[in-house]
Structures are given as C-alpha cells and as structure tokens.
Amino acid sequence: MNPTLFNWLGEAPRSATSLALMALLMAGAVSPSQAQYKVIGSDGRITYTDQPPLAAGDKMSQVKTQRIGPSADVSLPAELRQIAQRYPVTLYVSANCAPCDQGRQLLRSRGIPHLEKTVVTGDDGEALQRLTNGRDLPALSIGAQVVRGLSSDTWTSYLDAAGYPKESKLPPSYQFPPASPLTQRTEAPRETVSARPPAVLDGAREVRPPRKAVTPDNSGIKF
Template structure:
C-alpha cells in the first residue's frame, strides 16, 4: 500500500462517525446517573439521541435599510473618522455601529462582507463599500 493510499484511508477514517452506536442513560437506586453502550445493565435504560446539536436560535440582526447609510467602525480608526467626517461635512445622516463594542454589529458586518476584516464598512443605499475612498462614497451617494 502506498503512502498516498494510506493517507487517504486515514483521512477518511478521521471524519467518519459510528452511525449505529447507541448510548443508554439510566439512574440507579442512589440517584446516580450512568451512561452505557447497552441497556443490559438496567431494563429502564433510555437510549440517548446522538447526532448534531439542534440549531441555535438566529441571532438578532440589525436592520439594513436600502434608503439609509450605515457605517461599521471602531474607536481608533483613521479611515473610519475620515468616512464620518466626509458624511458630516455634507450633512448626510448615517447610523454608526462600533464593531469593537457591539457584538451584534460585528456579526452583521461579517454577514455583509464575509472575510473582510477591515473597517470601515459602509452600506450606502444598499451598496457595500469596504474601507474609505472619497470617490467610492460619492459614487454610492448617487441614487
């Protein structure tokens, strides 16, 4: 058997799970809980459901309004300050979320731009802009 074949087999085995394995739970007379691989220990042993965890409830999402402007920023970010100043100079209202202090905002930012670790992230009338470049903001502000 070649090294490549052995590696492939080991890789496949590493990610397989026993599909028919059962675990039983039972409680003895003293109230101690036991887990076994068969129900032979106790007639009232109940099989446990094994498998993937139930899905977690969806996290709260921040509203994204395509008629508005949202900035995802952090407190010590020069490009973020430039983006805010750009909008403020033009009296353009915007909603600001600090991704360092707001985990929901950080999750929303990641949802909007997966893999983008930079800031600011702007959503201008539904258009996503990474970083700050004045010309990009001007272009996005034209509805």
C-alpha cells in the same frame, strides 16, 4: 429636451459612470433583517441558522442585528427622507480607527443621514462578514451596495449616484443618531430538545442577501 432622455428619477441623463453606479445600487433590494441563531454543538462546533435546530447538549443564543434606518425621522426634509428610505446609509466602524473617523466626518459634513454601527465583539465581526462580505473597516452600505475601506472619491460617487445632495440639507437642529453595537446578543431560553441535528454552516441562511462590494486600495483596518 426629449422626455425619453430623462431617467426614472426624472432627472437629466447622467454619465455612463453614474448610470453604472446607479445600476449597482438598484441591483439588490434591501430585505428586512432576520433573527439569527448561533448554535454551539456538543462538539463545540458553531453554526448559524434562522431556525432553532437543537440536539441534546446544544446551547443556543439569539443574535439580533440592528438595521433600523434614520429614514423614518420626520425632522428630515421630505426629499432627503425619500432618498434615505430608498438608499439607507450605514457606517461600520471600530474604536481607534482614524479612517473610520474620516469616513464619519465625510458623511456628516455632507449632511448624509446614516446609522453608525460599532464592531467590537466576535459576534459583531461575524455579522460584519455576513453583511459586507469582508472585515475591512470602515465599511459603508448605501442601499444594497457595500464599499469596504475608505475612499473619499468612491464614497462620493455612490452617494451622488443615489441622489444625495452634495451639500447638507439637514435642519440646524438635526442630531445624528449615536453609534450602537452591530449586534445585540440575548440568551434565548429553550428547554425542549429538538430531534433535528444541528445545522451545518453551509446550510445556514445569511442575515442578508450577498452584496457586491467595492474595496479601495487604501482600506482602513480589518476586524
């Protein structure tokens, strides 16, 4: 076979659909998470910013979004660990959500290492909106690509395009990380008053760059 017909992964050419999905997965780089500040103005207005601009009467708290992936797990086979580093998978769920349970089972039965984030509080819901551009649950992120709502065919297509094995390659002793809250909210004491006015929402920077989202017709629930 002509070497030029091999793609950048060193594999045989894929279908047009697979190549299109791969292009979407590669479209955005996964940037590290940033500290996010929730500013409650003296007038009650809530804004988000990555810097702590305060005026007299403002109250500030720091909202941290947990985004550490399972790719550093040395128990993963080397090939699978490389894929997980390139396209980390995160599942966003809520309690009493049957589609969320089905999505979790799909990932586990295929042996996809992933993080599971629970959406419970208002801060969780706001973080979900920023990360996935919606509040549909379950939601799945594969690298920079986000799929909202459960669609087994769509999820499978994106996992295939990312190069994840179709059958589990996890060692028998592997344990999936327990689910954890999407955000951790800690009070950040601040006594000095800044001369800068509170930032407006339009000027705040997002936790992550916007992602293209796919919304299947049979979405689960909205948070």
